[in-house]
Amino acid sequence: MMKFQVHSPGKVILHGEHAVIYQKPALAAVVGLGTTLQFRSVAESQMAIFQLKSLNSTLEIKLSNFNAFLDSFRFKYPGDKLESTAKLLEEVRAELAKEMERNMGTQKAQNQRAFVSIFYLLAGAVLTSPIEPNLKLSQGFQVQVDSELNVGAGLGSSASYGSALAAAFLILAGHFDEKTYLQEENLALISHWAYESERVNHGTPSGVDNTVCTYGGILRFVKGQGFQPLRVQKPLNILLVDSRVGRSTADIVAKVRHLSEEFPLLIDAIWEACEQLVNSAVPLYESFGNGQDDSEKFEKLERLFQINNDLLKAIGVTHPKLEQIFTIAFKRGFFSKMTGAGAGGYAIVLLPEKYECNEVYWKLKAELEVAGFGVHVTTAGGDGLRVSSLDD
Numbered sequence: 379m380m381k382f383q384v385h386s387p388g389k390v391i392l393h394g395e396h397a398v399i400y401q402k403p404a405l406a407a408v409v410g411l412g413t414t415l416q417f418r419s420v421a422e423s424q425m426a427i428f429q430l431k432s433l434n435s436t437l438e439i440k441l442s443n444f445n446a447f448l449d450s451f452r453f454k455y456p457g458d459k460l461e462s463t464a465k466l467l468e469e470v471r472a473e474l475a476k477e478m479e480r481n482m483g484t485q486k487a488q489n490q491r492a493f494v495s496i497f498y499l500l501a502g503a504v505l506t507s508p509i510e511p512n513l514k515l516s517q518g519f520q521v522q523v524d525s526e527l528n529v530g531a532g533l534g535s536s537a538s539y540g541s542a543l544a545a546a547f548l549i550l551a552g553h554f555d556e557k558t559y560l561q562e563e564n565l566a567l568i569s570h571w572a573y574e575s576e577r578v579n580h581g582t583p584s585g586v587d588n589t590v591c592t593y594g595g596i597l598r599f600v601k602g603q604g605f606q607p608l609r610v611q612k613p614l615n616i617l618l619v620d621s622r623v624g625r626s627t628a629d630i631v632a633k634v635r636h637l638s639e640e641f642p643l644l645i646d647a648i649w650e651a652c653e654q655l656v657n658s659a660v661p662l663y664e665s666f667g668n669g670q671d672d673s674e675k676f677e678k679l680e681r682l683f684q685i686n687n688d689l690l691k692a693i694g695v696t697h698p699k700l701e702q703i704f705t706i707a708f709k710r711g712f713f714s715k716m717t718g719a720g721a722g723g724y725a726i727v728l729l730p731e732k733y734e735c736n737e738v739y740w741k742l743k744a745e746l747e748v749a750g751f752g753v754h755v756t757t758a759g760g761d762g763l764r765v766s767s768l769d770d
């Protein structure tokens with residue numbers, strides 16, 4: 379009887395969103411909100427049932443259908459070690475399209491993508507299983523996914539969801555277990571499959587979100603080159619402000635790509651500026667807590683927040699609701715920026731040390747709430763994905 383729980387955090391991009399797609403560095407950090415997945419095998423069952431609470435939807439897969447899909451994939455691509463995942467994703471999409479027609483009626487696009495991630499990651503984990511090349515699923519199970527992250531809001535809900543699924547399915551298929559998942563090669567495998575899940579949502583993600591959700595901390599990430607954890611000494615306090623404007627990361631990334639094709643030199647100069655900004659920010663984050671008084675460094679960081687936000691505005695990814703948040707924060711003496719793809723989603727407000735003792739902070743929080751925004755105070759950095767046992 380297998381049962382366990384996976385928790386995977388959400389993230390904020392501190393600096394370098396969008397630029398990171400164009401090979402520039404980004405700084406990303408996990409936050410204190412995340413996705414929790416519970417896995418329980420079910421005796422005598424021949425079904426895999428996935429309850430996705432955030433989407434208010436359920437996916438049921440008959441093990442016999444899933445195993446038949448695996449057989450047909452192995453027959454079509456004999457000896458394929460899944461070096462190219464593109465074929466598998468294509469086959470999964472075709473299989474699920476048939477399934478939707480047969481049993482599921484019309485599902486919303488976001489549910490369909492969430493289902494594709496499940497089928498794709500489950501098939502990927504089983505087809506590459508180190509214990510048995512022709513592994514089939516023989517016992518039914520139930521998976522519940524619950525998230526504190528608003529979906530489609532820039533806090534990495536999709537990467538957090540993808541890494542939680544990846545860890546669960548890799549454990550199920552015998553790649554590692556609850557005790558060994560933190561080994562470097564196993565985290566790399568989780569992040570790899572979480573990236574594949576991101577591709578289902580975004581097409582061409584940079585990989586920053588799945589990396590930070592898996593490994594945790596505050597990371598400097600460059601697409602295709604990997605990451606370095608920042609050596610931070612003190613947690614950084616931030617206020618997450620939900621504009622409550624939904625948007626699709628894939629659509630915004632496509633609009634920015636169009637702009638960069640229209641004005642390549644101009645937009646490249648913005649990406650260069652973003653790189654300089656990250657280079658200036660890293661030593662500040664790493665030196666907080668070194669001296670007696672951090673106020674000078676904090677003021678520099680506030681300036682960088684403002685410049686970063688203005689660069690993002692220059693590529694057209696702000697929104698009137700985000701502007702309202704920036705104005706409220708600025709009026710109270712706080713610096714803020716959008717985070718992630720922008721055009722809605724969350725803003726982050728930089729909070730000083732001992733912000734709770736500052737009356738202005740409470741006024742800021744109240745004013746944002748009265749204006750209809752969701753607020754949540756958290757720290758940037760912390761644990762990445764964790765697997766734990768499940769009692770009941």
Ligand SMILES: Nc1ncnc2c1ncn2[C@@H]1O[C@H](COP(=O)(O)OP(=O)(O)OP(=O)(O)O)[C@@H](O)[C@H]1O
Binds near residue numbers: 523579
């Ligand atoms: N808890 C969840 N349960 C099921 N599916 C989820 C969950 N969270 C995210 N998803 C999937 O991820 C998609 C949202 O991805 P999208 O990238 O647009 O938002 P995000 O990850 O919140 O934002 P960003 O990538 O900018 O941080 C949803 O449409 C859904 O398919």
Ligand SMILES: C[C@@](O)(CCO)CC(=O)[O-]
Binds near residue numbers: 395582586
């Ligand atoms: C806009 C973007 O940089 C935000 C990631 O949260 C997209 C990406 O990196 O894939």
